[in-house]
Amino acid sequence: MNGPLVLKLGGELIETAAARDAVSAMVADLRVSRPVAIVHGGGRAIDAELDRRGILPQKADGLRITNGPTRDAVVAVLAGSANTDLVAALVNASVPAVGLTGVDAAMAEASKAPALRSTKGIDVDLGLVGDPDDVDPALVELLMTSGYVPVVASLGIERGAAGAGILNVNADVMACRLAAALGAELVIAGTTAGVLDAQGTLLPLLTTDDMDALINDGTATAGMVAKLRACRTALDEGVPSVRLVDGRGFAAGINPSDTPGTSLTAKVTIHS
Numbered sequence: 001m002n003g004p005l006v007l008k009l010g011g012e013l014i015e016t017a018a019a020r021d022a023v024s025a026m027v028a029d030l031r032v033s034r035p036v037a038i039v040h041g042g043g044r045a046i047d048a049e050l051d052r053r054g055i056l057p058q059k060a061d062g063l064r065i066t067n068g069p070t071r072d073a074v075v076a077v078l079a080g081s082a083n084t085d086l087v088a089a090l091v092n093a094s095v096p097a098v099g100l101t102g103v104d105a106a107m108a109e110a111s112k113a114p115a116l117r118s119t120k121g122i123d124v125d126l127g128l129v130g131d132p133d134d135v136d137p138a139l140v141e142l143l144m145t146s147g148y149v150p151v152v153a154s155l156g157i158e159r160g161a162a163g164a165g166i167l168n169v170n171a172d173v174m175a176c177r178l179a180a181a182l183g184a185e186l187v188i189a190g191t192t193a194g195v196l197d198a199q200g201t202l203l204p205l206l207t208t209d210d211m212d213a214l215i216n217d218g219t220a221t222a223g224m225v226a227k228l229r230a231c232r233t234a235l236d237e238g239v240p241s242v243r244l245v246d247g248r249g250f251a252a253g254i255n256p257s258d259t260p261g262t263s264l265t266a267k268v269t270i271h272s
Contacts, residue, residue, distance in 0.1 A: 011043020189247030
């Protein structure tokens, strides 16, 4: 059996019943050959919930600026409808899925993220946003070893906080941190072909230096900046394989590791 895989699903890939069924059919095949853990975001479902509550969404470099009311809406979607709907679709496809958040068993202990120096050179307070730099993989490992597929919503719990202490965690960051803790391969699936250059052409392979250059010269924008920064951290922390792929073609018989996209690698050092 192959090593574990962490599959991050963008919110757009799980927002309709048909999309969830396609992902579930793929996971049903995939879990036969390797342990799988899923991390998911909320994307447009969160924006829709914010709109319903009369809250204006705010982001900086693809990261959601989160005040108290925004955090409450994020929790309602991620720990509620998004996670439960995906788990139900997986179970319907005979996948023994278990819904979790990073709060469960303090899996994703996090500190509030420091002010973000945005690509515009402005320091931005992200509010109730956490970076789970101390992910405990024990619960996920226990579930995978027992044949279950953990489905983790991207929430964390603030270390030492009074009260609930729930923090919003970017799903790419959560997936990268979990993959590092598990020593797992990582596939980040969204609705783009991978990483594109300034002309819109797919870049099949990027080193960490390439990622930095795309961010610094403005080629990478919005959500891609957050993805590349998170993936760079994953590579720095020893994740053996990171790929960004288009998940809209997921179906039974599709292996996400072989899906066309962009492979990310640590800086290549040439020894003389």
